[in-house]
Amino acid sequence: MHIPDGFLSPSVVLPLWGVSAGISGYALRRVSRELTERETPVIGVVAAGIFAAQMLNFPIAGGTSGHLMGAALATxxxxxxxxxxxxxxxxxxxxxxxxxxxxxxxGANIFNMGIVGALVAYAVDQTLRGVFGDRRWMRPVAAFLAGWTAVVMGALATGLELALSGLVPADVVLPAMGGIHALIGVVEGLITMSAVAFLSAVRRELMIERPVAGRIPLWTAGLALILILTLLAPLASADPDGLERVAEDLGFIQAARPSAFSLLPDYTIPGLPNESLATILAGILGALMVFGLVVILWLGQRSRRGERASNSKT
Incomplete structure (x- = not known):
């Protein structure tokens, strides 16, 4: 569902940049107020795990692939x-x-996969809790529906943006995006449900209040999972993902534009002849970058809050 440059018009891209920057900034302020220093590394590990998991494309019917989005699980x-x-x-x-x-x-990708994905998953989970309470069967059902709905709604938001950009009619792209991602969402829902069930069994406090950080078993499990996912990355499906398949089928794939610069394109390391090794190393490097970015953003925000508090006392 990652939109490349060239698909969206400036009249769509610019407002989405503003919305995403505003909501992400608000989220960072909320996080810095509500979380402790001991919880931040755990969030960084989960973020790195989601990055690694997104490298594993799984095949879907019709020569299409999908991958975990992760917004519902994080939510x-x-x-x-x-x-x-x-x-x-x-x-x-x-x-x-x-x-x-x-x-x-x-900005559009953050809006579709991050903001829409998280808020939709939260709405589904809270609605089901409000209707059915905390019954034992409700949590896995809510997890599945939260994962599935987050993917489908993110895909429909993407389709609407493509239509508003004049790339393809809405009555054509919305059914195409919704149909393919309804299938991808089933896998997302199953992964989310399985992860929630596992964590509820082994670390119930993660699913009740806020996460308990700093315990070696949680760190070990998280880092081991990231390593396993990156080692499996070379086995990912080479089929086009949902958006790419829709773009090929509807004939607007040629509108995609390459990035202005290229560092490690397609999760490889240029100059490294072993493609599988290059993918694994790129995945590990990317996971470390995601972890570091989460920690740096949070610590920077905490530092600014501390400086403002100190200045207000003087």
Missing amino acids: LLFGPWVAILIMTCVLTIQALVFQDGGLIAL
């Missing part, structure tokens, strides 16, 4: 504001370093 673990921050960091590193999604379209 169910930490709430929507932390989830928006996580997705913003993941998508920023993907665009800046790996040319996965356009730099000009980054």
